[in-house]
Amino acid sequence: MAVQNSGDSLLEMFIFETLQNTEQLEQIILDTEKEDGFSNNAINEIFRIMHTIKGSAAMMSYPEIASLAHKAEDLFYFIRENKDVKYSCSHVSDLILLCMDYINNEVSGIRENRDPNADESNRLIEELDNYLCKLKGASTDTTNSEKMLAHISYKAIFYFEYGCEMENIRAYSIIRDMREYAYDIVTVPENVLDNDETTNIIRKSGFLVYFTSDKAYSELQSLFMNMPFIRDIDLTLTDVDICLQAENENTTSGRVTVESESEKIKNEETLIKQDNHSSGQSIISINISKLDKLMNLVGEVVISESMVANNPDLKGLELQSFQKEALQLHKIIVEMQDLVMSMRLVPLTTTFQKTHRIVRDMSKKLGKEVNLELSGEDTEVDKSIIEHLSDPLMHLVRNCIDHGLESEEVRIALNKPAIGTITLEAYNSGSNVYILVHDDGRGLNKEKILEKARNNNILTKPESEMTDKEICSLIFLPGFSTNAEVSEFSGRGVGLDVVMQNITSIGGSVSVESTEGMGTTVTMKIPLTVAIIDGMNIKVGAKNFTIPITAIRESFKPENGSIFMDTEGNEMIMVRGECYAIMKLHKQWDIETEVTELSDGILIMVEQEEKRRCIFADCLLGQQQVVVKSMPDYIKRIKKVEGLSGCTLLGDGSISLILDPAWLINSEIKYGKGE
Amino acid sequence: MINVLVVDDAAFMRLAIKNVLEKSGFKVVADAKNGQEGIEKYLEYRPDIVTMDITMPDMTGIEALKKIREADPTAKVVMISAMGQERMVKEAIINGAKSFIVKPYKEEHITQTLLKIASDK
Numbered sequence: 124m125a126v127q128n129s130g131d132s133l134l135e136m137f138i139f140e141t142l143q144n145t146e147q148l149e150q151i152i153l154d155t156e157k158e159d160g161f162s163n164n165a166i167n168e169i170f171r172i173m174h175t176i177k178g179s180a181a182m183m184s185y186p187e188i189a190s191l192a193h194k195a196e197d198l199f200y201f202i203r204e205n206k207d208v209k210y211s212c213s214h215v216s217d218l219i220l221l222c223m224d225y226i227n228n229e230v231s232g233i234r235e236n237r238d239p240n241a242d243e244s245n246r247l248i249e250e251l252d253n254y255l256c257k258l259k260g261a262s263t264d265t266t267n268s269e270k271m272l273a274h275i276s277y278k279a280i281f282y283f284e285y286g287c288e289m290e291n292i293r294a295y296s297i298i299r300d301m302r303e304y305a306y307d308i309v310t311v312p313e314n315v316l317d318n319d320e321t322t323n324i325i326r327k328s329g330f331l332v333y334f335t336s337d338k339a340y341s342e343l344q345s346l347f348m349n350m351p352f353i354r355d356i357d358l359t360l361t362d363v364d365i366c367l368q369a370e371n372e373n374t375t376s377g378r379v380t381v382e383s384e385s386e387k388i389k390n391e392e393t394l395i396k397q398d399n400h401s402s403g404q405s406i407i408s409i410n411i412s413k414l415d416k417l418m419n420l421v422g423e424v425v426i427s428e429s430m431v432a433n434n435p436d437l438k439g440l441e442l443q444s445f446q447k448e449a450l451q452l453h454k455i456i457v458e459m460q461d462l463v464m465s466m467r468l469v470p471l472t473t474t475f476q477k478t479h480r481i482v483r484d485m486s487k488k489l490g491k492e493v494n495l496e497l498s499g500e501d502t503e504v505d506k507s508i509i510e511h512l513s514d515p516l517m518h519l520v521r522n523c524i525d526h527g528l529e530s531e532e533v534r535i536a537l538n539k540p541a542i543g544t545i546t547l548e549a550y551n552s553g554s555n556v557y558i559l560v561h562d563d564g565r566g567l568n569k570e571k572i573l574e575k576a577r578n579n580n581i582l583t584k585p586e587s588e589m590t591d592k593e594i595c596s597l598i599f600l601p602g603f604s605t606n607a608e609v610s611e612f613s614g615r616g617v618g619l620d621v622v623m624q625n626i627t628s629i630g631g632s633v634s635v636e637s638t639e640g641m642g643t644t645v646t647m648k649i650p651l652t653v654a655i656i657d658g659m660n661i662k663v664g665a666k667n668f669t670i671p672i673t674a675i676r677e678s679f680k681p682e683n684g685s686i687f688m689d690t691e692g693n694e695m696i697m698v699r700g701e702c703y704a705i706m707k708l709h710k711q712w713d714i715e716t717e718v719t720e721l722s723d724g725i726l727i728m729v730e731q732e733e734k735r736r737c738i739f740a741d742c743l744l745g746q747q748q749v750v751v752k753s754m755p756d757y758i759k760r761i762k763k764v765e766g767l768s769g770c771t772l773l774g775d776g777s778i779s780l781i782l783d784p785a786w787l788i789n790s791e792i793k794y795g796k797g798e
Numbered sequence: 799m800i801n802v803l804v805v806d807d808a809a810f811m812r813l814a815i816k817n818v819l820e821k822s823g824f825k826v827v828a829d830a831k832n833g834q835e836g837i838e839k840y841l842e843y844r845p846d847i848v849t850m851d852i853t854m855p856d857m858t859g860i861e862a863l864k865k866i867r868e869a870d871p872t873a874k875v876v877m878i879s880a881m882g883q884e885r886m887v888k889e890a891i892i893n894g895a896k897s898f899i900v901k902p903y904k905e906e907h908i909t910q911t912l913l914k915i916a917s918d919k
Contacts, residue, residue: 293897
């Protein structure tokens with residue numbers, strides 16, 4: 124049935140399911156590679172997945188995907204039916220992975236309304252075909268290879284001429300004749316011969332036959348029309364998996380109805396859905412945008428609750444019962460908030476698993492064998508964060524293999540294990556998730572990094588003052604790339620600064636540690652969620668600001684005598700023997716306030732990546748969980764406001780701007796004149 | 799020209815079928831009044847299609863069908879049945895009858911069925 128983009132939900136389902144299938148396929152292939160050859164199970168599974176993809180793609184009118192999947196299915200059909208045929212497992216894996224990449228790409232393209240790339244599909248089909256021919260040539264079992272001609276799934280509804288009588292027996296003779304060229308025949312109603320009752324069903328609704336055949340549509344159409352007593356025939360391409368289900372449904376209800384076209388579509392849609400959920404009835408998939416909305420609403424509820432409970436109208440009133448109920452409401456809301464948050468949490472498993480593919484492809488291409496170890500894949504992270512995590516992780520892993528790990532000969536010469544190991548590790552700590560990418564390769568060469576940095580003019584402070592860690596971190600700066608030759612994988616002209624950008628954009632940070640000759644560890648620190656944070660609300664003049672609690676070390680009233688001026692006349696503060704620069708928010712933002720003297724206000728020490736600075740504000744308003752909202756679009760359009768990571772509503776309904784800790788630490792301090 | 803052998807115990811039916819077929823351009827090369835004769839005529843004339851009544855004395859149409867198909871597995875036999883003979887029709891179909899026509903039939907039922915079957919392969 125050709126459904127040209129009809130029903131977005133059906134299309135969504137198709138995309139969702141196909142992507143899921145390809146993911147599963149990739150997993151199977153990577154698993155089998157480890158085991159040196161496809162197991163029977165794996166072959167069946169691959170065959171089944173390709174079959175499903177083919178069926179749904181044909182139904183959704185994506186012939187490129189359908190025909191490619193069809194070809195791949197052919198190949199595995201052949202392998203399945205000819206057990207002793209010799210094939211190169213690694214070559215087949217390569218082919219299938221390529222097909223999968225193509226399908227993945229096409230399916231994602233559907234969302235962007237991209238035109239299908241038929242050339243690529245044809246090229247892959249040809250490649251599969253060539254290999255299949257080669258296999259067939261090698262196989263002596265000709266009867267099997269003839270049978271293996273892959274079959275297209277069809278659905279046919281036969282309508283018999285009025286008054287032809289004994290329709291059930293006619294139906295039977297159709298099936299009998301079809302057996303010569305059709306396989307996997309399933310009929311509705313079934314057992315037409317033994318049950319004369321079926322005559323009435325066939326008379327009313329036609330005789331429904333699902334089957335597969337290697338014959339083309341038009342050929343079948345004319346064959347069927349040439350059968351005696353056929354009034355009409357409704358032949359459609361379909362997918363047999365879905366049909367088998369339909370058949371089950373129909374027979375259990377004991378009757379068949381020929382639905383209108385739209386009803387059929389609806390039916391198949393639900394069938395696809397059922398198919399998806401059959402593995403676990405207790406799990407349903409929800410559109411992420413709905414969760415986002417829910418999250419937002421819960422955020423609003425949190426704010427409204429505190430607006431109601433702390434309403435100024437209630438001030439000074441003795442409201443015992445009200446307070447009690449308000450407390451109960453608060454409890455429920457907090458619970459709800461936690462629940463919604465947990466709904467958005469996704470384990471890192473899939474993201475981690477994806478690295479298998481990268482490792483495989485690269486180690487094959489570069490001839491470096493690599494051992495990939497994963498730990499803590501079940502660590503959960505907010506869905507919106509996961510999306511930003513995949514690319515940096517791939518980038519880092521690619522870098523490890525390409526630049527980090529030495530070749531086998533070198534490793535042996537260095538007395539290291541011949542096979543390099545890359546370790547991915549994830550763990551929770553506080554409200555952060557740490558992700559470590561470690562390799563046991565050559566490590567970073569600090570001399571080279573410095574030299575390169577010097578050449579590219581990206582040094583920010585004198586070399587002699589830089590710690591090892593700071594030197595290593597240079598590799599994350601834009602415009603830095605130590606590998607002279609551009610390799611296919613890592614050197615795409617973008618450096619590791621992309622990793623840094625990606626991670627900081629979600630409020631995380633990246634640091635690197637390396638011991639020369641022993642390996643490199645890149646640590647990504649990522650907030651568990653970006654939607655709700657614990658914040659400290661502060662006041663500067665008439666404005667409210669919120670600083671994420673995680674960035675705050677302490678806050679204190681400056682002692683007299685601890686403040687001194689540096690050589691340029693800027694205020695510094697000495698706390699427990701350490702010196703910190705002071706950033707006065709009212710100067711930074713040009714805010715009018717009465718509190719300008721350090722002794723009148725409060726200092727908040729913020730820390731990020733082991734750098735600290737003291738922020739001066741009028742006073743603290745208190746700690747609160749705040750719902751982070753991104754800056755409204757109309758503001759973003761006017762200009763990019765630096766230093767703000769979002770905004771939020773406070774309990775009294777006023778707006779508070781959330782300060783970006785990274786900015787607080789790294790931005791240039793504006794010192795007012797005369798200070 | 800499609801050659802047909804008509805097998806029926808009733809002379810009236812043989813004539814009726816013959817009339818219908820010849821009006822539509824078929825050639826009835828022979829007819830037979832029972833199963834045994836049907837087999838003999840089939841082997842003699844090798845027609846393209848046989849129309850075979852089911853209930854006949856001595857040897858039923860089904861027996862004849864089996865014998866004919868035994869002798870020539872490509873033989874195309876269309877059964878002529880009365881209402882209510884489901885069991886027999888089933889047996890005939892299982893034994894290789896190409897199709898069947900239920901009496902009382904419409905003329906085009908016969909002609910179209912035979913045309914379609916004759917053009918088959």
